[in-house]
Amino acid sequence: MMGGTFDPIHHGHLVAASEVAAKFDLDEVVFVPTGQPWQKSSKQVSKPEHRYLMTVIATASNPRFTVSRVDVDRPGPTYTIDTLRDLRAQRPDADLFFITGADALAQILSWKDVDELWSLAHFVGVTRPGHELDGMGREDVSLLEVPAMAISSTDCRTRVGAGNPVWYLVPDGVVQYIAKYGLYAAHSGTAQPGVGELAPALSGSDDQARTE
Ligand SMILES: Nc1ncnc2c1ncn2[C@@H]1O[C@H](COP(=O)(O)OP(=O)(O)OP(=O)(O)O)[C@@H](O)[C@H]1O
Numbered sequence: 451m452m453g454g455t456f457d458p459i460h461h462g463h464l465v466a467a468s469e470v471a472a473k474f475d476l477d478e479v480v481f482v483p484t485g486q487p488w489q490k491s492s493k494q495v496s497k498p499e500h501r502y503l504m505t506v507i508a509t510a511s512n513p514r515f516t517v518s519r520v521d522v523d524r525p526g527p528t529y530t531i532d533t534l535r536d537l538r539a540q541r542p543d544a545d546l547f548f549i550t551g552a553d554a555l556a557q558i559l560s561w562k563d564v565d566e567l568w569s570l571a572h573f574v575g576v577t578r579p580g581h582e583l584d585g586m587g588r589e590d591v592s593l594l595e596v597p598a599m600a601i602s603s604t605d606c607r608t609r610v611g612a613g614n615p616v617w618y619l620v621p622d623g624v625v626q627y628i629a630k631y632g633l634y635a636a637h638s639g640t641a642q643p644g645v646g647e648l649a650p651a652l653s654g655s656d657d658q659a660r661t662e
């Protein structure tokens with residue numbers, strides 16, 4: 451599985467997942483968008499439903515990629531310990547692999563109940579430009595070099611806000627979804643429709659929700 455805020459999902463996420471799936475011969479990669487990413491609570495994060503749908507659009511064409519709602523549907527802050535327990539309950543016979551970029555792996559010791567995390571999945575850390583990949587010397591953490599994709603969701607949001615293109619950084623359907631709902635526009639936070647609110651009236655809901 452690969453967890454992320456996916457605000458928006460971009461080709462760095464997709465390449466990382468594809469590379470790990472090939473290297474470890476995985477049957478399925480489950481993308482799990484966060485509900486409330488508590489370590490990003492100081493930032494504006496788009497509504498979970500938008501992030502979930504962009505993840506569905508981005509992964510739809512790959513028969514081995516699926517998207518789970520477990521974190522989006524669980525109330526409260528998103529903790530990976532809960533994600534892994536939920537996925538294990540749904541797939542009791544599966545070997546779980548948790549795919550993470552070098553930056554997220556470097557933060558893992560600050561995650562909730564980290565000591566229990568290791569028994570629930572095998573962790574795979576992938577390279578990411580600008581970040582040191584460190585497996586902390588653990589046998590249950592594998593490290594994998596993947597093609598360097600100097601893309602971040604932050605940069606995608608900044609580009610959209612400045613009117614610059616994100617074509618080829620994110621899948622085409624995600625470019626179109628961002629435009630359709632006016633995500634990340636400079637005026638974001640006002641007059642943007644939520645999912646299902648585009649027609650018949652532009653009802654002016656708040657599309658950017660704080661995570662706390
Ligand atoms: N370009 C990339 N290459 C490899 N891994 C990546 C890349 N971008 C993100 N990841 C990994 O994908 C997971 C989810 O990342 P996330 O959704 O926070 O994207 P992000 O681009 O880091 O977002 P933001 O810029 O908003 O912090 C994390 O494990 C992260 O390390």
Ligand SMILES: O=C(O)c1ccc[n+]([C@@H]2O[C@H](COP(=O)([O-])O)[C@@H](O)[C@H]2O)c1
Nearest residue numbers: 453454455487489528529530531561562
């Ligand atoms: O469990 C935690 O305490 C925890 C803290 C921060 C991040 N995570 C997970 O790390 C993954 C990447 O998160 P993020 O915030 O970098 O998009 C995602 O699955 C998060 O739920 C988990």
